[in-house]
Amino acid sequence: MLALQVNGLTKCYGTNTVLAGVDxxxxxxxxxxxxxxxxxxxxxxxxxxxxxxKADSGDIHLLGERQQGITRSNALRQQLGVMMQIGSxxxxxxxxxxxxxxxxxxxxxxxxxxxxxxxxxxxxxxxRFGRLSGGQKQRLLFALALTAKPKLVFxxxxxxxxxxxxxxxxxxxxxxxxxxxxxxxxxxxxxxxxEQLADRIAVLHKGVVVASGSPAExxxxxxxxxxxxxxxxxxxxxxxxxxVLQLSRDKHLITLHSSYAECTVKALLxxxxxxxxxxxxxxxxxxxxxxxxxxxxxxxxQAA
Amino acid sequence: xxxxxxxxxxxxxxxxSVWRTPGFVIPSLAFPTVFYLxxxxxxxxxxxxxxxxxxxxxxGMMGPAMFNFAMNIASDRAHGWLTLKRLSxxxxxxxxxxxxxxxxxxxxxxxxxxxSIAALLADVRLVTEQWLxxxxxxxxxxxxxxxxxxxxxxxxxxxxxxxxVNLLYLPMAFLxxxxxxxxxxxxxxxxxxxxxxSYHVSQIGLKVIGMDQGHALWxxxxxxxxxxxxxxxLAIISFRRLT
Numbered sequence: 297m298l299a300l301q302v303n304g305l306t307k308c309y310g311t312n313t314v315l316a317g318v319d320x321x322x323x324x325x326x327x328x329x330x331x332x333x334x335x336x337x338x339x340x341x342x343x344x345x346x347x348x349x350k351a352d353s354g355d356i357h358l359l360g361e362r363q364q365g366i367t368r369s370n371a372l373r374q375q376l377g378v379m380m381q382i383g384s385x386x387x388x389x390x391x392x393x394x395x396x397x398x399x400x401x402x403x404x405x406x407x408x409x410x411x412x413x414x415x416x417x418x419x420x421x422x423x424r425f426g427r428l429s430g431g432q433k434q435r436l437l438f439a440l441a442l443t444a445k446p447k448l449v450f451x452x453x454x455x456x457x458x459x460x461x462x463x464x465x466x467x468x469x470x471x472x473x474x475x476x477x478x479x480x481x482x483x484x485x486x487x488x489x490x491e492q493l494a495d496r497i498a499v500l501h502k503g504v505v506v507a508s509g510s511p512a513e514x515x516x517x518x519x520x521x522x523x524x525x526x527x528x529x530x531x532x533x534x535x536x537x538x539x540v541l542q543l544s545r546d547k548h549l550i551t552l553h554s555s556y557a558e559c560t561v562k563a564l565l566x567x568x569x570x571x572x573x574x575x576x577x578x579x580x581x582x583x584x585x586x587x588x589x590x591x592x593x594x595x596x597x598q599a600a
Numbered sequence: 601x602x603x604x605x606x607x608x609x610x611x612x613x614x615x616x617s618v619w620r621t622p623g624f625v626i627p628s629l630a631f632p633t634v635f636y637l638x639x640x641x642x643x644x645x646x647x648x649x650x651x652x653x654x655x656x657x658x659x660g661m662m663g664p665a666m667f668n669f670a671m672n673i674a675s676d677r678a679h680g681w682l683t684l685k686r687l688s689x690x691x692x693x694x695x696x697x698x699x700x701x702x703x704x705x706x707x708x709x710x711x712x713x714x715x716s717i718a719a720l721l722a723d724v725r726l727v728t729e730q731w732l733x734x735x736x737x738x739x740x741x742x743x744x745x746x747x748x749x750x751x752x753x754x755x756x757x758x759x760x761x762x763x764x765v766n767l768l769y770l771p772m773a774f775l776x777x778x779x780x781x782x783x784x785x786x787x788x789x790x791x792x793x794x795x796x797x798s799y800h801v802s803q804i805g806l807k808v809i810g811m812d813q814g815h816a817l818w819x820x821x822x823x824x825x826x827x828x829x830x831x832x833x834l835a836i837i838s839f840r841r842l843t
Binding site for chain 2 (some may be wrong): 378402441444
């Protein structure tokens with residue numbers, strides 16, 4: 297059974313198309329990262345699935361149950377965990393009180409004490425939410441999202457405003473969820489986060505999934521690789537090598553972007569047998585991502 | 601999930617959360633108390649003290665009912681707390697009843713405070729049934745104001761809500777005869793007073809002590825019930841429009 301199945305989801309606000317036919321699936325124990333620049337439609341996508349916003353068209357199945365309109369059954373909500381981007385609790389209630397309240401909503405969820413522990417806030421149990429640090433607040437919200445011991449979890453930009461350490465702790469918790477067979481949908485615009493956590497990445501851009509696949513597949517999708525070396529060859533010769541798209545020099549170190557790295561390297565070695573420090577690398581996911589969203593822009597401009 | 605426990609916890613924590621906001625609690629309780637002490641006890645005696653007990657209690661009850669709903673719901677919306685609750689299995693009724701409960705607790709505190717001042721300092725003498733009936737009028741009379749607050753809380757931003765509530769609260773109190781006796785207002789304003797729920801609640805209260813304008817009780821009740829129904833429908837519509 298698929299934890300999440302979305303087909304042809306569309307949503308417009310007036311003339312502004314936010315989701316233009318999004319398809320997505322997710323199985324148990326899988327982490328899906330929805331990656332995209334601000335305004336790509338990530339939050340709208342999650343809000344639509346959860347029934348906070350009414351979709352214009354498309355099918356939504358959650359935990360095998362077809363969703364109609366914006367109503368989500370109580371039975372379904374007992375199995376969902378959600379952490380929204382704008383999430384703040386009542387500033388005047390303590391950590392324990394918030395956990396106690398939230399825990400009472402669920403049939404088989406964690407107890408208040410377990411939630412406090414899950415958030416790692418045992419030492420701040422009696423501290424009011426308003427007096428917690430940004431990272432502590434996020435941890436509490438994350439713990440509350442797990443109150444249900446959910447089968448499907450939505451995390452909308454969960455590490456926003458967290459410091460490096462807090463972010464790594466949260467990543468660890470997401471990995472644990474995955475091991476427990478929980479399906480996780482995570483939106484982020486931190487590429488490192490997607491690379492660290494995702495089984496699959498869907499790149500959302502202007503309401504369309506422009507690419508989807510494992511982090512490795514996404515990197516392979518981009519056409520070029522980066523070649524670094526020290527060589528005595530001139531810029532003209534180097535640019536003349538097969539596959540080379542661009543060149544940059546930093547003192548002796550030459551960086552080539554090649555659309556066909558194997559051929560470039562072969563020709564390079566034939567032309568200069570004194571090449572040193574040769575290194576061929578795939579582009580970082582960040583560059584892959586930029587390329588995907590930019591080429592999408594270019595296509596649109598050409599179409600227009 | 602045990603429904604009764606959810607309702608109870610929701611109510612308790614809503615109250616606790618509001619009670620820990622001195623900026624809300626102190627003005628809510630101080631305004632009617634200070635006004636009544638000043639106008640009803642130090643500047644007036646006898647019948648005027650009794651009359652003002654009703655009007656100032658009504659004034660005191662309206663404030664927290666509207667403010668608590670409007671400001672807290674607007675703030676829960678702005679901070680995403682309401683969204684998280686709506687996505688959880690929490691029954692919506694628990695959330696709304698919790699807020700109503702908090703408003704009723706404030707009404708009760710104000711009733712006890714002003715009634716005590718009246719009995720102890722202003723020498724207001726009523727029979728037990730009158731005290732109890734008055735308390736009941738104000739507790740039930742909290743509902744339309746809670747609904748007004750609910751609608752404002754569901755439609756306004758958290759920044760706008762306090763201002764708009766004040767804009768409604770203070771003129772409505774004045775135009776319903778809660779500061780100056782209604783008979784001292786110009787004829788046109790006395791007619792216009794029929795528009796305000798606070799006029800009807802205060803008239804029913806004044807009827808208990810035999811100082812009302814003499815309109816039929818059922819008329820006041822009917823108007824209050826009709827107003828509350830319309831407000832209730834508007835509240836449901838506002839809720840459906842939330843995203």
